[in-house]
Amino acid sequence: MSESLLDVAAPEASDPDDQFDTRRRPGIWTALGRGKGLAGLILIGVVVALGLLAPLLAPHSPTEQIPGANLVGPSGAHWFGTDEVNRDILSRTLYGIRTDLLVVFLAVPIGAAIGILVGLVSSWWSFTDVIAQRVFDLVLAFPTLILAIALTAFVGPGLRTVFFVIVAVELPVFGRLTRTSVRTVREMPYVEAAHVIGAGSLWQLRRHVLPNSLEPLLVQLAVSMSVAVFIEGAMSFLGLGVRPPQPSLGSLIRDGVRNMYDAPYFAVGPLALVVALVLGLLLVSQALAEARRR
Amino acid sequence: MPRPPARPSLLRALVLALVSLLVVSSLAACSSAVKEASSGSEDSGPTDGGTLRIGSTNDIVPASIFTNSSDAANTLIGAVYDSLIDYPQDSLDPQPRLATSWEVAKDGLSITLQLRDDVTFHSGREFTSKDVEFSIKTWADPTWTVQLQRTAAAVTGFDTSDPHAITLSFDHPLSNIFDLLDMLPIIDSESFDQLKEGKAYVGTGPFVFTSWTPSSKLEFTRNDDYWGDEPHLDGIEVDIVSDPQAQVSQLRSGQLDLITGASNRDLETLGKDDSYTVTPFDGSVQQIYVGADLANPDLQDVKLRQAIAYALDRQRIVDDVFRGQGTPINLPWPDYSPAYDAKANETYAYDPDKAKELVSQLGSHPTIPLAYSAGNANYEAVAQIVQSDLEAVGIKTELQPVENSQFIKQLIGGTFGGLWILQHGYAHYTPSTLAVSAYPFNADKNASHFVDKQYKEDADAAWERVDGSDSGAVEIYQRLNKDLLDNLFLIEIALLHFTVASSDQVHDLGMSKRGELDLDAAYLSK
Numbered sequence: 125m126s127e128s129l130l131d132v133a134a135p136e137a138s139d140p141d142d143q144f145d146t147r148r149r150p151g152i153w154t155a156l157g158r159g160k161g162l163a164g165l166i167l168i169g170v171v172v173a174l175g176l177l178a179p180l181l182a183p184h185s186p187t188e189q190i191p192g193a194n195l196v197g198p199s200g201a202h203w204f205g206t207d208e209v210n211r212d213i214l215s216r217t218l219y220g221i222r223t224d225l226l227v228v229f230l231a232v233p234i235g236a237a238i239g240i241l242v243g244l245v246s247s248w249w250s251f252t253d254v255i256a257q258r259v260f261d262l263v264l265a266f267p268t269l270i271l272a273i274a275l276t277a278f279v280g281p282g283l284r285t286v287f288f289v290i291v292a293v294e295l296p297v298f299g300r301l302t303r304t305s306v307r308t309v310r311e312m313p314y315v316e317a318a319h320v321i322g323a324g325s326l327w328q329l330r331r332h333v334l335p336n337s338l339e340p341l342l343v344q345l346a347v348s349m350s351v352a353v354f355i356e357g358a359m360s361f362l363g364l365g366v367r368p369p370q371p372s373l374g375s376l377i378r379d380g381v382r383n384m385y386d387a388p389y390f391a392v393g394p395l396a397l398v399v400a401l402v403l404g405l406l407l408v409s410q411a412l413a414e415a416r417r418r
Numbered sequence: 419m420p421r422p423p424a425r426p427s428l429l430r431a432l433v434l435a436l437v438s439l440l441v442v443s444s445l446a447a448c449s450s451a452v453k454e455a456s457s458g459s460e461d462s463g464p465t466d467g468g469t470l471r472i473g474s475t476n477d478i479v480p481a482s483i484f485t486n487s488s489d490a491a492n493t494l495i496g497a498v499y500d501s502l503i504d505y506p507q508d509s510l511d512p513q514p515r516l517a518t519s520w521e522v523a524k525d526g527l528s529i530t531l532q533l534r535d536d537v538t539f540h541s542g543r544e545f546t547s548k549d550v551e552f553s554i555k556t557w558a559d560p561t562w563t564v565q566l567q568r569t570a571a572a573v574t575g576f577d578t579s580d581p582h583a584i585t586l587s588f589d590h591p592l593s594n595i596f597d598l599l600d601m602l603p604i605i606d607s608e609s610f611d612q613l614k615e616g617k618a619y620v621g622t623g624p625f626v627f628t629s630w631t632p633s634s635k636l637e638f639t640r641n642d643d644y645w646g647d648e649p650h651l652d653g654i655e656v657d658i659v660s661d662p663q664a665q666v667s668q669l670r671s672g673q674l675d676l677i678t679g680a681s682n683r684d685l686e687t688l689g690k691d692d693s694y695t696v697t698p699f700d701g702s703v704q705q706i707y708v709g710a711d712l713a714n715p716d717l718q719d720v721k722l723r724q725a726i727a728y729a730l731d732r733q734r735i736v737d738d739v740f741r742g743q744g745t746p747i748n749l750p751w752p753d754y755s756p757a758y759d760a761k762a763n764e765t766y767a768y769d770p771d772k773a774k775e776l777v778s779q780l781g782s783h784p785t786i787p788l789a790y791s792a793g794n795a796n797y798e799a800v801a802q803i804v805q806s807d808l809e810a811v812g813i814k815t816e817l818q819p820v821e822n823s824q825f826i827k828q829l830i831g832g833t834f835g836g837l838w839i840l841q842h843g844y845a846h847y848t849p850s851t852l853a854v855s856a857y858p859f860n861a862d863k864n865a866s867h868f869v870d871k872q873y874k875e876d877a878d879a880a881w882e883r884v885d886g887s888d889s890g891a892v893e894i895y896q897r898l899n900k901d902l903l904d905n906l907f908l909i910e911i912a913l914l915h916f917t918v919a920s921s922d923q924v925h926d927l928g929m930s931k932r933g934e935l936d937l938d939a940a941y942l943s944k
Contacts, residue, residue, distance in 0.1 A: 194738045
């Protein structure tokens, strides 16, 4: 999985002008304001809004067990029906979005930030590079779900484990990507010039190298966020994710599959939201990638 | 300029609708005919042949093969081994199996069993009294963590001078000796080293073990030299399908003939479909309960445990999770047990107000972990209802799903550290078996770390008797019931029946009181 992500956001030959500069490169922001970018942002926006407004929109608490409402079908009182322990599925779905948003907008950026930091440091000093690359190799050698199962064996299932897994999965992705970008950018004449006039390593990294490596990382960030939704879903589906009674989109889909024959409506809402969130993030990443190539 | 497509006229629309209706009706007729043909497997009596494919949730663990902790292991034991006697489903009246007759000494300190002389192991070796001695001694070995270890170890003398008779002597009378003889599989001593490694299981039963592929399947063939009626099936294949939902899907798709792990919700759905048969075995019962590890200081105050007992809405659990297929209980015994007491069984009827009052007397207490076996829809639903019930009276818990084999290790090792939800058996045997043998109840060592002089005395008094059902025994059981209800180291929820689902081609399934599938007479219709 991780290798293909690297392919998606493979860095291109750097050009000194190819900076992430909104004044000279309006394309990226423009891309987000039309076509795929706009559609993606709208989809993400709708899902985020539903999640943020869950306390206002949800008719019940996500953990409230309503007397006598066992696996009730969709109705005016329960739009998505109720589950096997009498909870309103709509309310759980709305609150479940929050769990996924937490994973998407917190775990992925944390993994990305650590990965970028490690990538920057490792690409600048050769001895750290060897260590970092071998660690990345080790993590990437494990398929994501195997890594998740192994980690769950140590720390037990739960949201914390989902966080750890996503951070662990994203760290080498961003580390490798940063390293590749940095190694290209550092050979540019303007970086050499900075070095010749006596600029320190950290200054060169902060002023020249990092800003010029941001674009592919931004594209990767959107892709990784969509992958994180899948990871949460897969882990919760396998019982490795969030612990009951906390809802997440993945755990709701799992519960829906359990009741597939009697209550096929159960999983429809959570599935639609996962599709919307993943599709939105992928559309944004595609729009960003296309803007870069222009 | 291309001509715009013509709008369908009313006539054309009507014709189209009629044709569609005709096509749909024809398809429906065809499909119902197909269904009739496929599901209409009219039973024309037993037929020989075929391999029964069984879906099991948990694989065998060779080191725990005798612990009754895996459905696949139970199937293996039931298929490969014979016991000395058999209990019928609805009573504790021993019936002959490898032992043809028996006589218990008046003082209850020995029993003499006459053994069949026409029985051979799957290896071809003759079955003798030495094999009974070897099997009992194996069960007495603590290495195997057999639940009836104490009872097996209480058999101290073996007279095997006659190869087809054996006299067992005891240090004290054993009211549950026939329970041991019912549960004990007769093991082949010559292949015992291979049994330890999971390479060979040699018994005298109706099926011969042929192979085990870990985490995948177990295979058995018919024992053509079986001493009893020859089985109809050519063989059995036990497929390990850890996801109960996947078992249901495989049954529906025809990949499995019988499943043991379906949730009650799925059993209810399958029961409504003529293509499947759902079979409850009324004599083989299990009890779902909340265990309390008293090593946790927060659980040591009995008032908290009483509050938990009052807070549980057992009827709702039976109705919503087990789809009405169970009975709410406070004590473990089924109604035919000599220890059954209808009034005592309602001591902790659902009373959230009383629970709140007890909790208010306790002051503040931290969140208590509540463990359950992960991946089992029934346990997960029960755990969430229990958590909600307890929260409603002011007791906070944190759910901890634990992988099943790890969960069993925690049960045997007594390492839960909080509350847990599980099922136990043995209450449908002689009551002393539960009190001196079952991991959660064993008065000597139990998963709750409950040690109590009175409970141990009562358990031993019930055990060390000649008769386990006379009026003296019933008096002791009343004391045992009081011990269980006063101390509540285990809080019973409901009594449940073993239930399996199968395709309509599977017939004459049986189940022993031990909870092992009895496939001696089972057959597959063509």
